Amino acid sequence: MFTPRKIADNYREMISSIGFYPSMLSVVFLVFGLITTAVEYSSLSMEFKKLIGVLLVDSEENARTILSTLAGSIISLTVFSFSMVMVVLNSASASLSPRVLPGLITRKSHQLVLGFYLGSIIYTILMLINIRTIGDGDMGIPSLGIFFSLVFGLISLGFFVYFIHSISKAIQVDNVLNDLFKNTKGELKCIIEMQHENPVENFPEFDDWHSIKSKTEGYFKGTHTDKLCALCQEHGIKIYISVKQGFFTVKGYPFLKCDTDLTDKPELVEQLLGCFIFYIEEYIRDHYRYGMTQISEIAVKAMSPGINDPGTAVKAIDMLSILLILRLDIYDVNYSLKRCENNQPHLFIHETSFDELLHDNFTPIRNYAKNDAYVMVNVLEAFKNILFRASDNEKATNSLFVYLGAIIEDIDTHISNEYDREQITNMLKAIARISEQQGEKLLAKFTSNQ
Structure with a gap:
């Protein structure tokens, strides 16, 4: 059928x-x-x-x-x-x-x-x-x-x-990275422009909305936005997608929320669920996080013993830092303005958070490159650049320092050469000049073990 x-x-x-x-x-x-x-x-x-x-x-x-x-x-x-x-x-x-x-x-x-x-x-x-x-x-x-x-x-x-x-x-790896970076940056800028041109000042309280359970399993990759927004407008409802794109759902998982209880409208629920797309491949045009994931994986692959290309890993890390800086300008809840009236969207989407992007993209690099002082110094420099741009964003700054604590713990355990540790100390001093209080704590934690 x-x-x-x-x-x-x-x-x-x-x-x-x-x-x-x-x-x-x-x-x-x-x-x-x-x-x-x-x-x-x-x-x-x-x-x-x-x-x-x-x-x-x-x-x-x-x-x-x-x-x-x-x-x-x-x-x-x-x-x-x-x-x-x-x-x-x-x-x-x-x-x-x-x-x-x-x-x-x-x-x-x-x-x-x-x-x-x-x-x-x-x-x-x-x-x-x-x-x-x-x-x-x-x-x-x-x-x-x-x-x-x-x-x-x-x-x-x-x-x-x-x-x-x-x-x-x-x-050629440089061309692949440049294409990934350009396309991912373009997707980020599209979202930033849309949200800045059509800002939503107050988002609903999604916790009080009614859950809709998935009737299929697979990787959630997107929606047929026009069809979904048309259904929402026709029936006077609003939908919130509570999982990030790429999330693996199973049957019965409540990945949607609606401001109206649709328990007695199974046909409408079926129509709504038919608007969601599930497949395996990851295309940057679906979401910018797929591009960031691919850049991160190229960095990890470059650090493998069979390839051993730290220069490529460093280039990928620098690209990730620029993309994370752009992510700072996006709301944690995204939305679609199709078929909306008075700038009031019918469709809200859980945007991949800054914390999730940090964890998903830098954790593999941190785990595979924690013995390489050259790469880890560049990771710290990338975080320094992000901190410089995130100085007016307290939530992002705290997330960065929490993750920096994990990086320093790995460095402290796996890098013992005095020269390498001195380079890392100098980078931590540069970070402390951006955020003195938290930076000094991080520096003290590292130098106390020397």
């Missing part, structure tokens, strides 16, 4: 597939080939072919040779290109993070190149089978179609050069 949720899930899986755009382009080339074949011998086409006669093939043998060569050559390019994609995905999974694979697979430029290859092959083969006898022993040569096949072959060569250049850049 095809429910709206199942149809939506299948649609999302289809458009996220590496074969989606190649399939669409193949159909386009097939249709174009049929159109070319249909108009090949029309009077208008014959007049056009006279104008470009020097570029057309007039021999059956030459036509078959050219088309066969083109088809075989483009098939070779396609096989090599698909092989390159698989190598890149395998390398990215091994040296970066498996979570970056969905972003690489859905890169449209690569899919369009592969689709052009497949479409060119289909078009060329269609022209090849249209070389036929048309009467009195004369051969019908689709010279216009062969001309287009030659053009597509030359374009395919250009695309092949572009593809090799692009795929070689796609696997």
